[in-house]
Amino acid sequence: MNKKHFLAVDLGATSGRTILGTVADGKIEMKELTRFPNQILQIHNHFYWNIYSLYENIKGGLFAAKKEGVKISSIGIDTWGVDFALIGKDGSLMGAPYAYRDPHTFGKPEEFFNIIPREKVYDLTGIQVMNFNSLYQLFALAQAEASPLEAATEILFIPDALSYLLTGNKVVEYTIASTSQILNPRTKQFEANLMRAAGVKPSLLGEIVMPGHVIGQLTDDLAEETELGKVPVVAVAGHDTASAIAAIPAENEKFAYLSSGTWSLMGIEVKDPIINKESYDMNFTNEGGIEGTTRFLKNITGMWLLEQCLKEWKKEGITYAYEKLVEMSGTVTPFQFFIDPDHPSFANPASMVKAITEFCTSRGQKAPSTHAEFVRCIFESLAMKYNFVLGKLKDLAPFEIEKLHVIGGGSKNPLLNQWTANAIGLPVIAGPSEATAIGNIMIQAKAEGIVDSLQSMRAMIRQSISIDEYTPENNTEWVTAYEKFLSITK
Known part of the structure; x- marks a missing residue:
């Protein structure tokens, strides 16, 4: 060629x-x-x-x-x-x-x-x-x-x-x-x-x-x-998210996706919009995709929580490389603290550290006290919230969801990807991180006649990128912890 x-x-x-x-x-x-x-x-x-x-x-x-x-x-x-x-x-x-x-x-x-x-x-x-x-x-x-x-x-x-x-x-x-x-x-x-x-x-x-x-x-x-x-x-x-979803290296339609960054978008790709009482109550949205598809999705607060904490700690003269954050989280006892990432108190607080502390104590939990505990609290809570939203998607999807594709910057976060797999009980496929640009380019390639369908676009993307797969671990522990998360966040 x-x-x-x-x-x-x-x-x-x-x-x-x-x-x-x-x-x-x-x-x-x-x-x-x-x-x-x-x-x-x-x-x-x-x-x-x-x-x-x-x-x-x-x-x-x-x-x-x-x-x-x-x-x-x-x-x-x-x-x-x-x-x-x-x-x-x-x-x-x-x-x-x-x-x-x-x-x-x-x-x-x-x-x-x-x-x-x-x-x-x-x-x-x-x-x-x-x-x-x-x-x-x-x-x-x-x-x-x-x-x-x-x-x-x-x-x-x-x-x-x-x-x-x-x-x-x-x-x-x-x-x-x-x-x-x-x-x-x-x-x-x-x-x-x-x-x-x-x-x-x-x-x-x-x-x-x-x-x-x-x-x-x-x-x-x-x-x-x-x-x-x-x-x-x-x-x-x-729309940048539509280009990103076009770049998901899926082999069939039976997947959910998580466009993960400062904010997260979780959804499914469907032929027809899903508009009913359940989707209205859950505030799901129906946006356009390529080839006339619909992106049925929900916005979730993402790494905004951690980014705001890191800003505060930087003012104290402390900065962390990502590898250090992962190492820190591993030293903390799991499932001690849970927050609802989408609670209004986390939208734009003067202090994210204080907002997390107040959320935990107001619900009868011990609050995180070390930086490592805050990081673990955020990552575990995000994984649990992803499981909650995915459960709603499973109820509304016209097909069985077999795996979760994570794209965007969050696809390079192996710790959160593994915990997400543990929480949802399904494989997580991570990559590409540059999904929006890849989707943009591949739609141009389709217009040029190099590929002829969304499926052939995705096949070429699978041949071009490296992806990581995370399989669920410690399922019983995560199921029990999810019940605790639900009871705390209501």
Whole structure:
């Protein structure tokens, strides 16, 4: 097979990067070209994304790709969800896009439910209610009579807006649109009634395209300036989690996944959305995947708990390498302390150490006293919470779940992966850690005709990466400890 080279632009809420992906002989290789910050701008008590800075940094990635001396077959962009840019009738951006952290959406879901009940909104969209969802952002802008919204003729979600800056062509990609709480996952179309209820014209949202759609080519000026020529830009799975899930090296559909990092996303991949009373009560969400699949998942607090503790200990002059954390945890008696990682007190406390201590003591437990005990408490509690959520997924899944695939940064945490296997009683398959970039690149490869299906994408990924498998151990002890976890966290 001739070598094919693809450029992935992977943007997170705090940083971005460009990655060169090379596909040849049934395998994929990656090379990071550039890395850059993505900072929220605070102006007059509002928070915005500096979309022009992102554009300039993407251009920097194009120049870096040119220096590699290879022909770039296509470019694809993935980002975080929900946020969008407003486009005027002359094609200009109507100001900087609002960031999801802007406080103008606080309380807006509850106000919106006075117009359309919460249960009806969930039934139409299958999306968990969060105040920063696109629906409530638009509702807030409409109520404020925001000039950019009043002047807008189109809405483009962030990856689509950046692709528009590169090509001059406008599309609305399915997976990123599915995060908005405006898309109906059954029809895969926008719900005009939700837009009208928010005080926004339904015509602002255009026709949806699926991952793999070729948006266009680099504009003439970019093609000349970067010397890359008229490279196609492909609508990959624009939502970064959708690209990551596409990179799971699964052999069949009978798996659950855990995208593990600061925050964790646990779910299953299904053909049809799951929208019922149980999914509503558990606040599960239905987001779009490639080939029309649905990512049925739940958000779980992840390594945020440990990261915040490490920050506090660093202020005390103490830092730990990961290997040391593992060694420390092994010296502690197991199952002494349990917390619910998703308890509101852990959302953004002034002191995570104090919040954990208070949670434990308020429930009749002894509190951790050493750093090693805090680490063990966090890891064991996460493993137990994963088991709890997986149990709900087993009840709702249309198939038997046989294993858990862990992707993202957490796939490199062997201790937590082993404890997760122990807690859930199923094998844990860890890797790839660079799932988002791999998924982005493989969707471009599919658009190029190198692979023809999600299954063949995953087969190539299995050939290209190393994965680790963890089998359950000490099952009886973990089952008993899980009952203790449930009784404490209720």
